[in-house]
Amino acid sequence: MPTARRTQACLPCHSRKVKCPGGTPCVNCQRHKKEAECRYPDKGRRKVTVRESYINDLEDEIKRLKTQSQTQTPTTSTYSPQQPEFAEALPAASNTASHILPAATQDTEHVFDHDPWFVDYKNHDGPVYIGEAACTGFTTRCRQVFSPVTGLDGKHIVRTHFISDEKFAEFSVTPCPWPTYNQATLMARVVQGTIGSYYNLCRWDVLFSDLKNLYSSPMVPGKLLTCKLYAIFALGEVYSARSSNSGGYPGLQYFLRANREVSGRPERPRTESIEIAVMLCLYSLILNRRDAAYFWIGSALRMSMTQGMHHSIPQHQTVDVAKMEHRTRMWWTVYVLDRMSSAMMSHPISIPDTDIDIQLPSDPRTIPALANNTDLIDHEFHIATIKLARILGDIASSLYTRAKAQRSSLQRVQTLLKALQTWHDTLPKHLQLPKSAPIHTVPRPVATMHLWFNQTVILTTRPVLLYVLRNHLTPPATSSIPVPASHQPQQPGTTSDPSLAFSTTCITCAKENIRVLTSLFIAGSFSTFAYFYSNYLFSAGVTLGVASQLPSPTNDQDACTEGFEFVLQTLKHLTDCGNLPAKEFHKNLLALKAQIVKWEELKAERQGSTSMILDPTDRPSSTVQPQPPFAGPPVPGPIADMMGAQDLPAQSLGSNNGDAGVFSEPSLQGWLAQGAFDLPDVMGGVDGEGDLDLAFLYTWPDELGDVAGGGMTGGIAGGM
Numbered sequence: 001m002p003t004a005r006r007t008q009a010c011l012p013c014h015s016r017k018v019k020c021p022g023g024t025p026c027v028n029c030q031r032h033k034k035e036a037e038c039r040y041p042d043k044g045r046r047k048v049t050v051r052e053s054y055i056n057d058l059e060d061e062i063k064r065l066k067t068q069s070q071t072q073t074p075t076t077s078t079y080s081p082q083q084p085e086f087a088e089a090l091p092a093a094s095n096t097a098s099h100i101l102p103a104a105t106q107d108t109e110h111v112f113d114h115d116p117w118f119v120d121y122k123n124h125d126g127p128v129y130i131g132e133a134a135c136t137g138f139t140t141r142c143r144q145v146f147s148p149v150t151g152l153d154g155k156h157i158v159r160t161h162f163i164s165d166e167k168f169a170e171f172s173v174t175p176c177p178w179p180t181y182n183q184a185t186l187m188a189r190v191v192q193g194t195i196g197s198y199y200n201l202c203r204w205d206v207l208f209s210d211l212k213n214l215y216s217s218p219m220v221p222g223k224l225l226t227c228k229l230y231a232i233f234a235l236g237e238v239y240s241a242r243s244s245n246s247g248g249y250p251g252l253q254y255f256l257r258a259n260r261e262v263s264g265r266p267e268r269p270r271t272e273s274i275e276i277a278v279m280l281c282l283y284s285l286i287l288n289r290r291d292a293a294y295f296w297i298g299s300a301l302r303m304s305m306t307q308g309m310h311h312s313i314p315q316h317q318t319v320d321v322a323k324m325e326h327r328t329r330m331w332w333t334v335y336v337l338d339r340m341s342s343a344m345m346s347h348p349i350s351i352p353d354t355d356i357d358i359q360l361p362s363d364p365r366t367i368p369a370l371a372n373n374t375d376l377i378d379h380e381f382h383i384a385t386i387k388l389a390r391i392l393g394d395i396a397s398s399l400y401t402r403a404k405a406q407r408s409s410l411q412r413v414q415t416l417l418k419a420l421q422t423w424h425d426t427l428p429k430h431l432q433l434p435k436s437a438p439i440h441t442v443p444r445p446v447a448t449m450h451l452w453f454n455q456t457v458i459l460t461t462r463p464v465l466l467y468v469l470r471n472h473l474t475p476p477a478t479s480s481i482p483v484p485a486s487h488q489p490q491q492p493g494t495t496s497d498p499s500l501a502f503s504t505t506c507i508t509c510a511k512e513n514i515r516v517l518t519s520l521f522i523a524g525s526f527s528t529f530a531y532f533y534s535n536y537l538f539s540a541g542v543t544l545g546v547a548s549q550l551p552s553p554t555n556d557q558d559a560c561t562e563g564f565e566f567v568l569q570t571l572k573h574l575t576d577c578g579n580l581p582a583k584e585f586h587k588n589l590l591a592l593k594a595q596i597v598k599w600e601e602l603k604a605e606r607q608g609s610t611s612m613i614l615d616p617t618d619r620p621s622s623t624v625q626p627q628p629p630f631a632g633p634p635v636p637g638p639i640a641d642m643m644g645a646q647d648l649p650a651q652s653l654g655s656n657n658g659d660a661g662v663f664s665e666p667s668l669q670g671w672l673a674q675g676a677f678d679l680p681d682v683m684g685g686v687d688g689e690g691d692l693d694l695a696f697l698y699t700w701p702d703e704l705g706d707v708a709g710g711g712m713t714g715g716i717a718g719g720m
Contacts, residue, residue, distance in 0.1 A: 146595035187236025227261035244578025439519035510543035538585035541567025
């Protein structure tokens with residue numbers, strides 16, 4: 001009787017690296033007269049440690065479901081076993097995704113093998129959903145790797161550093177005076193020169209004309225214009241502020257007034273409504289209200305789609321060339337911000353690329369009506385950010401997803417890195433970072449784009465970095481089934497291990513982002529309250545903190561330690577200035593530092609030597625700021641005042657080759673050059689068996705998964 005094709009190879013076929021036809025014994029073993037040796041690895045019965053209370057809860061739930069099924073009406077018995085309440089009652093179902101997906105997809109890899117993560121937070125009316133790709137979530141993952149060894153708390157730190165809805169109601173009663181003409185113009189210029197230099201927020205020539213008319217005549221502005229101006233004033237005030245004063249958060253009163261002007265949802269939204277939603281999204285991020293920001297950019301996207309902005313208007317129906325170009329650029333700005341927000345919070349992308357057929361931004365020099373318009377963003381810069389946003393969407397939908405994939409984890413990482421390398425190598429020359437000139441001579445939009453690029457590479461590779469850290473601290477348990485010595489799992493760091501190349505790439509990008517952010521400080525272009533700058537800084541710090549514990553021939557641990565300390569001190573400074581996101585990031589980074597310090601102490605005790613890593617007494621709460629061990633020159637002038645006269649990180653954090661060095665490592669080039677299905681498994685398998693399984697990273701003991709101040713079910717931290 002023919003046997004079904006197994007998804008695993010028997011041990012003899014596995015050792016010979018040949019395709020196993022299945023069966024017991026298989027045809028190959030019969031041919032080689034090794035019927036007695038034909039055995040299959042029993043991967044479905046690996047031992048796991050769970051709490052007794054968890055088993056008791058399962059037994060109680062089974063009893064409850066049995067009682068419920070006896071009292072149900074006949075109509076309910078027709079429900080499919082695929083429903084969650086029935087799946088839990090099925091024997092040996094274990095409520096995993098493999099039992100509810102079609103059979104055709106069961107032989108593919110499922111990254112997240114646990115339930116979606118919800119936090120029971122006492123200040124909310126129900127469990128709060130947490131994504132999987134947030135930087136604070138990755139920090140919790142790292143702390144949970146350290147926690148079993150150090151014994152310190154590995155609970156997720158709930159995001160509480162934001163202005164609540166209740167505070168909004170209190171602040172909204174404060175009067176908001178209209179600024180003078182000079183103040184209004186200055187704040188608009190600040191927005192145009194900072195965040196407006198890489199996001200298409202409005203038609204600046206029209207805006208300044210409206211401002212002039214508004215102040216030169218006793219006209220009453222329309223509601224949309226009033227709302228848009230208040231949103232611009234909010235961004236202008238916060239991007240020009242060096243710190244928050246006793247009067248409150250910079251620009252908050254303007255933001256609240258703009259919020260009050262937005263009443264209801266228009267049936268046929270105008271372009272101004274979309275502009276306002278984008279600006280309210282950007283300011284909400286500054287307030288660390290990430291969920292509100294996601295709502296605003298989602299509203300902007302849906303208003304854009306109701307207007308058909310994701311389609312090109314036929315040529316014979318276009319009227320104003322300037323309006324059409326602004327319409328195109330406005331759509332792509334919404335698209336980029338939506339992809340960034342979705343990836344940052346692990347939400348599905350809102351619109352697939354296959355549904356978009358609008359043209360890319362045009363070169364204004366080729367359009368006579370726009371040839372003299374100097375306010376437009378460089379179209380090549382705009383197109384580069386659009387392409388990077390597309391790759392970011394692929395990362396979110398292929399790597400950070402609960403759906404099964406037809407390719408292994410490493411193959412997906414490899415594909416994404418190839419796309420990022422192509423993006424980088426095809427950049428126009430004026431959008432590349434210089435290899436010899438200082439970075440602070442680079443225009444702010446270009447530097448910001450490369451920060452985003454490096455962060456995208458980090459997002460792609462840091463699951464592999466976490467795998468390397470986990471194997472370094474707690475090597476995986478050996479299987480009870482004998483495996484030939486030549487096919488034992490590879491340890492990270494071996495020459496045949498792609499995880500070393502991918503994790504090194506992650507560390508390199510973190511160092512490069514520190515270097516670029518430092519250059520922005522030198523140039524005076526680092527806005528104190530810019531959300532994404534704080535986010536990139538924090539992400540790089542977490543990566544370097546992990547890297548400081550990974551011995552590797554290509555990893556300078558001292559430089560990683562210096563970078564980690566620099567990020568800690570910089571986030572502390574931004575926190576003191578009133579930056580709410582930085583306050584959250586600093587708290588998470590301190591928790592990671594405590595784990596690293598404890599790990600170093602334990603390691604030093606075992607080795608009988610003194611720890612040379614972070615000083616455990618160095619706490620940002622100290623009134624005396626310690627000098628970091630940086631070899632770089634002190635920051636001159638106003639930057640020294642801004643940074644508390646501390647030194648910048650040493651040049652060892654990055655080369656002078658720009659981020660071209662990200663893909664220059666020979667080992668990485670070798671892995672990227674291989675075909676997707678020739679990529680070896682870091683766990684020693686063949687035919688996709690034993691691949692670097694991200695489910696190994698995304699499953700945690702319940703006692704480590706609990707959130708401080710509340711319980712948690714499922715995996716680990718995300719974007720709360």
